[in-house]
Amino acid sequence: MDFPTTGEVLISGKPTAKLTDGELTALRRQEIGFVFQFFQLLPSLTALENVELPLLLSGAKNTAATARERLRWVELEGKTGSLPFQLSGGQMQRVAIARALVHDPKILVADEPTGNLDTASGDHVLKLIRRAADEFGAAVVMATHSAEAAAIADIRVRMRDGRIESVDC
């Protein structure tokens, strides 16, 4: 999405800065899932359609069934037809997680996933992210200001003013 000002970002051994737009699209489509602080669901699509979207974009088959399965995984099978504005913040973020995992990505990038949620919803979301790593084998890269959130990670990289301060394993 963004390119490093210095240094390199390698994904599966490939430097992202040297990839063409098509290759970057393919990378996002197949290998990366995103979870945002403000959920970023398309307001005009239902929960199911939001989850289905990455599969539709990649031209996959049985998109609705796979999306329904992921929604069941985040415990929202009863909300498939709901539009985002009909969901709570926690529910929206769970839909966003289902969407991020629907295409079995190798990497899940989560940017402040609990930053806009109350504690209970935040805890639920963190559990789901942890399960994503355990059950789907996705490498989760999560940026957070919250120590509780960071606690679920296997490796914690502490940053201050754009520089790495420490790495805890």
Add this chain to the structure above:
Amino acid sequence: MKLFRRLILRPLRADLTRSLLTLISIALGVAVVIAIELAGDAATGSFQSSLTTLVGKVDFDITANGSVDERYIGQLAVLPLNARFAPAIEQPVVIAGHGSTTLYGIDVIAAGIQGSGGAASGSLENSAVVSSDLAARIHVKPGDPITLRGRRRSQTFTIQSIAAEQNTGWVGIDIAAAQTLLDMYGKLDRIEVFLGPGEDPEAVGAAIRHIVPDTYNVQTPGARSEENRRMLRAFRWNLRILSYISLLVGAFLIYNTIAVSVVRRRTEIGILRAIGTSSRGVLAMFLGEAAMLGLAGSVLGVALGRVLAAAILGMISDTVNALFTTSAPGAVQLDFASIATALLTGTGVAFFSALIPAREAARVAPAEAMRRESREHETRVHSTRDLAFAALAALLAVILCQFGPIAGRPVLGYVATLLSVVATALVAPSFVKVTIAVLGGTLKRTMGAAGLIAGRSLVAALARTSIVVTALATAVSMMIAVGIMVGSFRETVQVWLDSQLRADIYLRAAGPATAGIYPPIDPQVPALIGATPGVEAVDIFHAFPFRYEGTQATFGAGVMEIVRRKRSLRFLSGDASEILASLPGRDRAIVSEPFANKHHVRAGQVLRIPLGATTVSLTVAGIYYDYANDRGFVLTDRQTLLRYLPDQPVTNIAVYVKPGADAQKVRGDMEARLADFPLMIAPNEVLRNGAIKVFDRTFAVTYALEGVAVLVAMLGAASALLALVLDRRREIGLIRYLGAAQSQVRNMILTEAALLGLLAGLLGLVLGTALSLVLIYVVNKQSFGWTIQFHPPVILLGAALLLVWAFTVLAGVWPARFAARLEPAEVVHTE
């Protein structure tokens, strides 16, 4: 002012493309309105005879149905009045080797003609004055000969002088020479009256009326011009209304532009409100934006309109001359009043279109400043209420169509048209929602994510989508309505021509065919034709303009027995053969449908028509369908006419060839026999094709107007799509995050464009068909008085719809490319 500059002008500059698209839309709308007005004025502005440049300002004209008897000049001249009475003839004439022109016969000595460009000597009866326009066309100068072909003979005149600064072609000769040349001994077209200083016009008018028969008309040339203008009123009104369509489409787009401005700047408005700006101040800012766009667009529109007017003047002038009356097109004149009207109209339309979104802006609460993100705010859509109002508007439109014209104009028909557009605008949101819901599954199946998102995005921005769809649908509907009307009219005219033009060969005096002018044919001609081998029947026709109840119409007389046998006139009611058989030998007439409608005439009614010095009572035997012109015809058997006007010349002849005879050979023989007479001899198909050509030329302007309206709508579609893209940057970036390729984003926007085109096309088709019924059965009927049969040109309309749809998709190309090139990282950065 500072606030206005910062909140309104800066964003307009920042979003220059959209600002320009809106500006161009208004400019085009205003340009079309002013072009039609200016060209209409120029094409119809000059009804005054060019003769006034020769003889000076005329105070009265004395005219009569048929012709004016010359002897009244003598009786008038002895009246104790300070006035001069001058004879005048104004007829078409053929110049040997140079086609036709207008011939003026005047009393040269009395008029004391002065020309310019040098004078040549010559006797009075052999001298001619030529207009500068004609002199330039046929390359002549004073002293040159000019040969004019009369009814029986040709005569060569010497050009004595050239009348300078004339924009029409004419040649002036002495009245006596004109009467000899045209076989009009003792007859005049009119007597012109010039008042001396201090003479009372009313007293002179009364004295004249005392001398001339009651059947003669005594009127001022101004009244004649006014009569002509009245005749053109319906034609000009319909053009004018059509020209306003582009402005109406533009109004929807202004509404959309301001609505988008309000949506985009909601947070800024909230901040302004929070720091003390009044809601009235906010309202004024957005209305100011609209007025500014309107004014700038109008200024551009005035300049463009002036250019367009010059371009379409020829077309309008041709139509006026072919269908209505003789008028020399003047120069296009852009005066202060036209400029002021255009600026006021453009700015006013922009201002009023912006009222609703500007009021929405004024209602923004200061709390909006606290919003975390600028979410799309939509004008609330009240579907049920809107549908109820739409039904009410449609019902009212239907009711208004049942009423007759107001002051001769189909005002209620126009209001019904406007109400139909309002009803469509109110139905549009529900229509968009339902159609997208129906198409949703198919879109997703066939186009995947692009189809799914495209449909949903249009519904998500429903108010905005509806406005664009309504604007485009209005333009499309007008195209369809006028297309159906013109197509139906064309088919009706074709069928009518088939029934009218049954003869094999047609003859009339040489020269251009102009409405209301029927140059005479030499009386020897019918006999010469009758003697041509192979000729079965000769229908001799006499036509001349006459006045009835203050308006002009055409009186015609033919051999009704031949008409009955050979032609298939269609009557509104009654048996054609019986009606036509009842005419010969009796004071009976048939009238055309436009005449009947204009004068509220019914079969069986008695018309009192002045013919020469007598007023004749004619019983209406029937009303026939006719589309020749909207002045209307009164037709009798020729023997009836000749009983009252024995010298009335023949003006047209229709020749029927014997079955089995070679029509081409007969025509060749006939041409050889008639070589000495200046005649136009045309076979059936030439006349028929000529009539259709005039018809098509008449509606060329209409198509041009439609084209501009559609173009304005296209610009609106492009502008609206661009706005949708700009406001959905975040969404587009997100889709890219989720794995959309650039091509998929492009396809998504193009699909939205295609959907807009489809929705507008469908809605436009329904509205257009409804409007075509209003145009055919209300506006046309009330304006021109004729019945058009409904014949929609399906293939042509299908092709036009497809073309509009293709152009709408094309309008989406640029916004689509713009969307595809957006940087997806923006989403992350805004977070």
